Structure formats: structure tokens, C-alpha cells
Amino acid sequence: MNRPKVTEFKKAKHINDYPTGPGFQGGHLVDKNAGWRTFRPVIDKDACVNCLICYMICPDGTIYKSDDKVDIDYDFCKGCGVCANGCNVNAIKMVKEEL
Amino acid sequence: MDNTAIKKINAKNITDKEYFYGHKACAGCGGSLAVRQALKVLGDRSYSVLPAGCMAAVGFIYPQMAFNSNAVISMFPGSASMASGITAGNKALGVEDTHTVVFAGDGGTADIGLQALSGAIDRDDKLIYICYDNEAYMNTGIQKSGLTPFGTKTTTTPAGKNLPGSITEKKNLFEIVAAHDIKYAATASIGYINDFINKVNKAKQVDGTSFIHVYASCPTGWGTPTETSVEIAKEAVDCGLWYLAEYENGEFKLNRNPKEFKSIPEYIKKQGRFKHLTDDQIKHIEAARDKKWARIRKNWG
Ligand SMILES: Cc1ncc(C[n+]2csc(CCOP(=O)(O)OP(=O)(O)O)c2C)c(N)n1
Ligand code: SF4
Ligand SMILES: [Mg+2]
Numbered sequence: 480m481n482r483p484k485v486t487e488f489k490k491a492k493h494i495n496d497y498p499t500g501p502g503f504q505g506g507h508l509v510d511k512n513a514g515w516r517t518f519r520p521v522i523d524k525d526a527c528v529n530c531l532i533c534y535m536i537c538p539d540g541t542i543y544k545s546d547d548k549v550d551i552d553y554d555f556c557k558g559c560g561v562c563a564n565g566c567n568v569n570a571i572k573m574v575k576e577e578l
Numbered sequence: 579m580d581n582t583a584i585k586k587i588n589a590k591n592i593t594d595k596e597y598f599y600g601h602k603a604c605a606g607c608g609g610s611l612a613v614r615q616a617l618k619v620l621g622d623r624s625y626s627v628l629p630a631g632c633m634a635a636v637g638f639i640y641p642q643m644a645f646n647s648n649a650v651i652s653m654f655p656g657s658a659s660m661a662s663g664i665t666a667g668n669k670a671l672g673v674e675d676t677h678t679v680v681f682a683g684d685g686g687t688a689d690i691g692l693q694a695l696s697g698a699i700d701r702d703d704k705l706i707y708i709c710y711d712n713e714a715y716m717n718t719g720i721q722k723s724g725l726t727p728f729g730t731k732t733t734t735t736p737a738g739k740n741l742p743g744s745i746t747e748k749k750n751l752f753e754i755v756a757a758h759d760i761k762y763a764a765t766a767s768i769g770y771i772n773d774f775i776n777k778v779n780k781a782k783q784v785d786g787t788s789f790i791h792v793y794a795s796c797p798t799g800w801g802t803p804t805e806t807s808v809e810i811a812k813e814a815v816d817c818g819l820w821y822l823a824e825y826e827n828g829e830f831k832l833n834r835n836p837k838e839f840k841s842i843p844e845y846i847k848k849q850g851r852f853k854h855l856t857d858d859q860i861k862h863i864e865a866a867r868d869k870k871w872a873r874i875r876k877n878w879g
Binding site: 480481482483485488503504505506507508509510511512515530531532534535536537538539540543544555557558559560561563564565573 | 589590593594595596597598599600601602603605606607608610611614615640641642643644645646647648649768771772797803804805806807808809
């Protein structure tokens with residue numbers, strides 16, 4: 480995985496802690512997107528042929544190449560289902576999240 | 579440009595690094611996929627300029643900065659001008675090997691930003707202008723733009739007894755841009771993602787202005803299920819309501835010339851924004867498609 484990591488956001492205690500202009504550090508994540516999900520994509524690794532279509536079409540870039548074909552960063556997957564819909568061998572199932 | 583010298587990009591050799599990550603676009607947003615993939619092609623040393631629109635709104639939510647390379651929000655009409663300025667600034671400072679890219683919506687390009695874009699092409703400033711086209715002003719809640727096609731229901735073109743939704747046709751942006759005799763222009767779709775990334779890769783080697791118009795679905799504004807975003811953007815091409823083409827060295831080239839179109843009614847039926855259309859109105863859309871393709875095939879070979 481080659482992407483920004485979540486860091487804890489420290490609330491400014493003093494005016495000096497705020498950015499001095501409208502600029503701010505890129506790739507600065509303080510919040511996950513996992514809570515948006517009602518269905519979670521689950522990859523059947525036996526059925527997966529590692530064609531990488533899901534990796535290419537994930538709007539959020541949460542699918543990544545791994546030692547075991549592809550994996551999903553569930554911290555940022557929104558559960559849109561584009562991967563499951565695009566998989567030509569039906570190796571990804573959308574499974575309802577339990578609360 | 580010598581096209582044979584450019585190495586093709588694909589899922590295997592594209593960088594693993596993500597440059598648009600943790601953004602707050604709706605689930606299944608096609609525009610965010612276009613931005614994500616383009617930035618992967620452009621790499622670390624890129625400067626993105628985004629006017630007001632969804633990709634700006636979902637990418638910069640302080641302190642969540644989803645852009646993992648340089649990015650800035652421009653005023654709505656001036657994205658291309660700001661990109662020109664960045665390129666000029668880098669040149670003046672002797673900063674080399676960078677790419678300046680604009681990601682602007684259909685409204686931000688075909689309507690509001692058209693003058694600045696025209697100026698940049700005229701000066702042939704080295705920048706890549708990518709218009710992600712979701713066929714309406716989405717970020718403000720779905721208003722009609724110059725790229726909204728006939729028959730689309732938006733909040734400013736309601737569908738009912740008196741109106742079929744939008745009563746104007748989609749503006750011919752690609753040919754407007756090509757008419758500047760730009761060095762490189764292309765159309766693309768997130769439904770044909772490899773075609774898109776290779777067009778971005780080509781654009782990045784152009785020494786001057788380049789332009790890509792990428793069709794990018796919006797489940798929220800189109801009334802489509804989130805999972806079908808990529809599929810529907812492919813279907814638009816397959817049914818002939820969008821096309822994949824390039825303009826370079828003064829010539830148009832059609833990248834995909836379907837022998838037979840997929841059904842327009844099938845494409846339309848899947849989308850809330852077209853649900854109200856009558857058979858006659860669908861026939862009107864089919865006739866407009868056939869007329870356009872007759873012209874494309876005749877002129878672009
Ligand atoms: C000068 C100006 N006019 C209007 C707005 C309000 N506004 C912000 S985003 C937006 C819609 C942009 O539509 P588009 O360019 O198609 O991008 P999308 O939101 O669809 O991605 C509008 C009208 C603005 N920010 N600035
Ligand atoms: S409204 Fe449409 S374009 Fe905007 S973030 Fe949502 S899906 Fe993307
Ligand atoms: Mg738009």
C-alpha cells in the first residue's frame with residue numbers, strides 16, 4: 480500500500496498552530512470513510528484471477544496489489560460496489576455490514 | 579508526436595502510489611476516478627488546479643487534504659489562467675520536469691472557464707486541461723450546463739407537461755477546442771479506463787497545451803446505482819451518445835467506431851434523469867446521434 484496514512488488531528492491550542500496562509504500539507508488525512516458503507520466488498524481469492532480491473536476502477540483507490548493478489552483498505556472503502564460490478568469472474572461479493 | 583515511442587500504461591506498470599485518497603466524493607463518483615487515475619499517470623511532480631466544483635469540494639476539506647501532490651483551488655472562470663501562471667512560475671524559477679493539470683467540471687469548462695481555456699490554448703502554454711464531464715453543475719445540486727444533453731432532468735430544466743427536461747443539445751466542446759488547432763486533444767470515458775490513462779500519458783508529453791474531455795458518471799445527479807458508474811460510462815460510448823476520439827497534428831481520429839450501437843432506450847432507462855422521456859423524445863435523441871455519427875464518420879475517417 481502506497482498512500483497517505485491517517486494521522487491524529489491535534490486541535491489548535493494557539494493561533495500559531497493554524498496554517499499561516501490558505502495552504503496546507505497535502506495527503507493529510509484525519510478521517511476515515513469506512514462509516515459510509517452499508518455493503519462491504521469481499522474478495523474470493525480462489526476465484527480472483529488477478530486481472531486488476533477492480534484496482535483500476537475503484538474511484539477511491541482503496542484496492543491495492545498485495546502478496547495475495549489484491550486487497551481492500553476497508554478504512555476508506557465506501558462500499559459503492561463498482562469493483563464487484565466490474566469483476567468479470569464475479570470474485571467480489573457485496574456483503575451487508577452488521578452493526 | 580511520435581506515438582510509437584510512447585510506452586503504454588496499464589494496471590501492471592502504473593504506479594502503486596495514490597494521489598487522490600480519502601476524498602469525500604459520493605460513493606461511486608466517476609469524476610473522482612478520473613482524477614485519481616490521471617494523477618497516477620502524472621506522478622509526484624504535478625500541480626493540480628481545480629475550480630469550484632465537486633472535485634475541489636471533496637478534495638480539500640481542511641484538515642483532510644485528499645490531494646497527495648500539489649493542488650490548488652482556482653476561481654471558477656480562471657482555472658486555465660492559473661495553470662498558465664503555475665507553468666510560467668515554474669519556468670521562471672527553473673523548476674523542471676513538472677506537469678500542470680486542470681481538473682474542471684463540464685460547467686467549469688464548457689461555460690464558465692471557456693475563455694481562459696481558449697487563451698491558454700492560444701498561447702500554447704504547457705498544461706494539461708482535463709474536463710470531467712458529469713453533464714451538469716453537480717456540486718450545487720444538479721443544474722443544467724452547456725454539456726447537459728437534450729432531455730436531461732435537472733433542477734433548472736425540470737421535466738413535466740411543458741418541458742422534456744433540457745431542451746438544448748450537448749455543446750460540441752471537443753471540436754471547439756480542436757478548432758484552436760491545439761497540439762493534442764482527446765475525448766475519453768471512465769468506462770474505458772485504459773484508453774483514458776494512455777491519453778493522459780500522451781498529453782503529458784506534449785510541449786504545449788493539451789486537452790482531455792472525459793465522460794464521468796455521477797450516480798447522485800444521474801439517478802444511477804453507485805455500482806454501475808463505470809458500466810454506464812462505457813454504455814454511453816457503446817450506444818453512441820459519447821465517442822472516443824483524438825485530435826493531433828491537425829487531424830481528427832476516431833479511436834472506436836462501433837459497427838452497431840447498443841440500445842439508447844436501454845441506456846436511458848437505467849437513469850433517473852431520463853426516466854420521464856417519451857418514445858418520441860427518445861427517437862429525437864437517436865436521430866441526433868445518427869446525424870452526429872454520419873458527420874463524424876464522413877469527416878474523421
Ligand atoms: C463564480 C462562481 N459562480 C458560481 C459558483 C457556485 N458553484 C460552485 S460549484 C458549482 C458547480 C460546478 O459544476 P461543474 O463545473 O460541472 O462541476 P461539478 O460540480 O459537476 O463537478 C457552482 C455553480 C462559484 N463557486 N463561483
Ligand atoms: S455529486 Fe456527483 S460528481 Fe459530485 S461527488 Fe457526488 S457523484 Fe461525484
Ligand atoms: Mg459537472
